[in-house]
Amino acid sequence: MFARETYVQRREILKNTVKSGILIIPGNKETGMNYKDNWYPFRQDSTFLYYMGINLPNLYIVIDLDEDREILFGDDLTPEDMVWVGASEPLNTYAEKCGIAEVKAMSKLKETVRKAKQKGQRLHYLPPYRSKVTIEISELTGIPVAEVGATKSIEFIKAVIAQRSIKSEEEIIELHKAVNITANMHRHAIRRTKHGVSEKQIAGELQAIAIAGGGNISFPIIFTKNGQYLHNHATQAVVENGDIVLCDCGAETAMNYAGDMTRTFPVAERFTAIQREIYSIVLDAHESSSSVLKPGHKFKDAHILACNRIVEGLKGLGLMKGDTQEAVNAGASTLFFQCGLGHFMGLDVHDMENFGEQLVGYTDEIKKSTDFGLKSLRLGKALEAGNVLTVEPGIYFNPYLIDAWKAQGKYSDFVNYDKVEQFKDFGGMRIEEDFLITTTGKQLLGEPLAKTIEELEELKNS
Amino acid sequence: MFARETYVQRREILKNTVKSGILIIPGNKETGMNYKDNWYPFRQDSTFLYYMGINLPNLYIVIDLDEDREILFGDDLTPEDMVWVGASEPLNTYAEKCGIAEVKAMSKLKETVRKAKQKGQRLHYLPPYRSKVTIEISELTGIPVAEVGATKSIEFIKAVIAQRSIKSEEEIIELHKAVNITANMHRHAIRRTKHGVSEKQIAGELQAIAIAGGGNISFPIIFTKNGQYLHNHATQAVVENGDIVLCDCGAETAMNYAGDMTRTFPVAERFTAIQREIYSIVLDAHESSSSVLKPGHKFKDAHILACNRIVEGLKGLGLMKGDTQEAVNAGASTLFFQCGLGHFMGLDVHDMENFGEQLVGYTDEIKKSTDFGLKSLRLGKALEAGNVLTVEPGIYFNPYLIDAWKAQGKYSDFVNYDKVEQFKDFGGMRIEEDFLITTTGKQLLGEPLAKTIEELEELKNS
Numbered sequence: 069m070f071a072r073e074t075y076v077q078r079r080e081i082l083k084n085t086v087k088s089g090i091l092i093i094p095g096n097k098e099t100g101m102n103y104k105d106n107w108y109p110f111r112q113d114s115t116f117l118y119y120m121g122i123n124l125p126n127l128y129i130v131i132d133l134d135e136d137r138e139i140l141f142g143d144d145l146t147p148e149d150m151v152w153v154g155a156s157e158p159l160n161t162y163a164e165k166c167g168i169a170e171v172k173a174m175s176k177l178k179e180t181v182r183k184a185k186q187k188g189q190r191l192h193y194l195p196p197y198r199s200k201v202t203i204e205i206s207e208l209t210g211i212p213v214a215e216v217g218a219t220k221s222i223e224f225i226k227a228v229i230a231q232r233s234i235k236s237e238e239e240i241i242e243l244h245k246a247v248n249i250t251a252n253m254h255r256h257a258i259r260r261t262k263h264g265v266s267e268k269q270i271a272g273e274l275q276a277i278a279i280a281g282g283g284n285i286s287f288p289i290i291f292t293k294n295g296q297y298l299h300n301h302a303t304q305a306v307v308e309n310g311d312i313v314l315c316d317c318g319a320e321t322a323m324n325y326a327g328d329m330t331r332t333f334p335v336a337e338r339f340t341a342i343q344r345e346i347y348s349i350v351l352d353a354h355e356s357s358s359s360v361l362k363p364g365h366k367f368k369d370a371h372i373l374a375c376n377r378i379v380e381g382l383k384g385l386g387l388m389k390g391d392t393q394e395a396v397n398a399g400a401s402t403l404f405f406q407c408g409l410g411h412f413m414g415l416d417v418h419d420m421e422n423f424g425e426q427l428v429g430y431t432d433e434i435k436k437s438t439d440f441g442l443k444s445l446r447l448g449k450a451l452e453a454g455n456v457l458t459v460e461p462g463i464y465f466n467p468y469l470i471d472a473w474k475a476q477g478k479y480s481d482f483v484n485y486d487k488v489e490q491f492k493d494f495g496g497m498r499i500e501e502d503f504l505i506t507t508t509g510k511q512l513l514g515e516p517l518a519k520t521i522e523e524l525e526e527l528k529n530s
Numbered sequence: 531m532f533a534r535e536t537y538v539q540r541r542e543i544l545k546n547t548v549k550s551g552i553l554i555i556p557g558n559k560e561t562g563m564n565y566k567d568n569w570y571p572f573r574q575d576s577t578f579l580y581y582m583g584i585n586l587p588n589l590y591i592v593i594d595l596d597e598d599r600e601i602l603f604g605d606d607l608t609p610e611d612m613v614w615v616g617a618s619e620p621l622n623t624y625a626e627k628c629g630i631a632e633v634k635a636m637s638k639l640k641e642t643v644r645k646a647k648q649k650g651q652r653l654h655y656l657p658p659y660r661s662k663v664t665i666e667i668s669e670l671t672g673i674p675v676a677e678v679g680a681t682k683s684i685e686f687i688k689a690v691i692a693q694r695s696i697k698s699e700e701e702i703i704e705l706h707k708a709v710n711i712t713a714n715m716h717r718h719a720i721r722r723t724k725h726g727v728s729e730k731q732i733a734g735e736l737q738a739i740a741i742a743g744g745g746n747i748s749f750p751i752i753f754t755k756n757g758q759y760l761h762n763h764a765t766q767a768v769v770e771n772g773d774i775v776l777c778d779c780g781a782e783t784a785m786n787y788a789g790d791m792t793r794t795f796p797v798a799e800r801f802t803a804i805q806r807e808i809y810s811i812v813l814d815a816h817e818s819s820s821s822v823l824k825p826g827h828k829f830k831d832a833h834i835l836a837c838n839r840i841v842e843g844l845k846g847l848g849l850m851k852g853d854t855q856e857a858v859n860a861g862a863s864t865l866f867f868q869c870g871l872g873h874f875m876g877l878d879v880h881d882m883e884n885f886g887e888q889l890v891g892y893t894d895e896i897k898k899s900t901d902f903g904l905k906s907l908r909l910g911k912a913l914e915a916g917n918v919l920t921v922e923p924g925i926y927f928n929p930y931l932i933d934a935w936k937a938q939g940k941y942s943d944f945v946n947y948d949k950v951e952q953f954k955d956f957g958g959m960r961i962e963e964d965f966l967i968t969t970t971g972k973q974l975l976g977e978p979l980a981k982t983i984e985e986l987e988e989l990k991n992s
Binding site: 099100101102103104105106107108109111113114147148150151152153154155197198199200202203206207213214266268269271272273275276277278279280282287288294296297298299300302304322406407415416417418420421422440466468469472 | 756868931
């Protein structure tokens, strides 16, 4: 946990923003895999962590804005619990550590919410992403399960987004830590990937590094020779010389701050000539689009710049043709780059994605697009100092998409399908790094990791 | 997947047992950790796997017993899904692989259930252990969320338990595989655990072995120098010479069959004299209680035998006193052995625990006890050939329990608390192996793993 004062101040700002009603903040519970008590690794809710820092299951916080009361609801371990899990500090101690004055038994929660409702107080809650919480919110408030999502508090959501979007110094230290563990995972992947190993073999080793770092992986590891599929997880497939491997993985620290990086590299000792060509385009798109990041610059413009660089590069190889800007405006670049340039990162790897991308990454003026490609851009708005985000352009030769669009003659003014045909088994490449927006520009998070072709080949063969 | 005929036959038996109504069998969905789309590793429901073998999310099966129809509900990937996850075989192909004739879109499920209800057919479903499924069953059947658990079909549950309790030859092959990967995890743990490593470091490496094996861990890894707490997971604590480490872990195969073993060993090269003494008692309890396993023998009796051996051993060390059988009958052994001797194992590491331990491990004649200790014995009934189970006695010096019971004078006729005081920082020891009940006795699953003090020390220092 951070210092007590951190949590007190964060809640103070929150209370001054939302002003009236009660805030109901559920912590997460353990979640069963194949039966109730066979748990997935516990992951506390990020907003709960942000305001209270208590990394334990089965808690609720209620903040009464009208009476200025903060209450932690939960139950201390019984002697019998201690047979199974040992002792734990009492909840009073945890409440003290984050500056919360009152602790009550979980059995009192329903009554507290009921009384607030009776008094006509607004019940603010965030949109649940776990069904268990949906059911609980329904039971607490009397709102039917099917309507819980729709009755979330936009006011509360916006207040949380405003705070969590700007990282404090202590958060940035944690983020550097997360990215450094993440970079270690990549160093291991680049060095250990050899002809004949399975994707899952390496993916398991990467998870071990994340776990040894004190936390766990921040999202399911993408380690695949089929990087053309954007979220393709590791399988039992064996990688071979000639393949390129896309590794997109991240650690989260014991305090649950996330890292998220991608490297693409050959299984063999060297990139092939054509792999070098495509890689160089992705690297150029990465360098160009990250170089413009600074407060006030729209992330959507950085995305468009990356698209431009990709089209330019692919024109150079004869895969695309026509006017670059027109091709990007028309959406032709999405045949090769089907997703967005990046996203916020923090306590969640896609930070605050549970609140919805329009509210987190856009504004009333800059709405999220519904077009293929741009609709997967999670962040579009102007940047602010303190934002932390990823930059991750890529080129993906998806054979299904190529076949479908070729058959439709889609973007035939901009795409040389005959040439593209030759790349249908190429795979996909992505380069991803994490940045902090500073007052004047940007700062790379973590120690630099091999990124150029020369650096990657050197690391691979070291 | 197993051969088509396997699934057809399993469903045939099920249909002949339950006879009338419709069976609603939900597959599991992806589950978000900290937001909806940041998924935990997918784990299919075990009963769904048993009858259909399809390891994909977002499916339902409805079996109409009255009209003898089997329908798989689900949706094929869209071209846009293929951008993210690549291609997949159509559901028709999967249905064929498990011998199901009809495939319908998920949107048709509700209508199918509604019609059955209208016709007055009984709607059979198993007790959900995931909140998402609870909500879905409620939406499908009109039963309120809070009552879904209570309206489960006991008839359906009993039919499934009867089938899944007896493992077929092909299942036993998978179980051997799971236990062999599990034994490899233990070999690694025993050799790699050295003064100065953190619990999480080793736990991560063990998970990597499970993942490389094609599946994942079958339950959260227990790797701890505080083995006195029965389900204590790995922490960032560093282990040191003089500590003993309890490692309880298991792999599940790509087909989701589980292994589950425990070894306890010193961090240093050798057990200390007192560690040897306690270990020898646990080993004796393990050997004695597993030697009696055979069809017709009640597992509860094997548990009682283990308790007896533990009391005998502790009497030898002066920690207990009085008549052994009386001590066990009174429950005095539960100061040191607070849980049960073992449990069924199969597609779930605690096989079918979602159906409730009374139905799975007991009968109308042998009810599950509510006494401390015995109430944690998940299996009590007479064994049958084809059962697969664990045997895992242990001795746990839980300082909180010792203090509490000493203060109450509990079992003071049988416990020498003054002597026990000296063991309050000893920790805990457990030995666990997995067995198949054969027609004449039992068979160890997997290749034997170092278990005696000599074998463990030899492996450690090899």
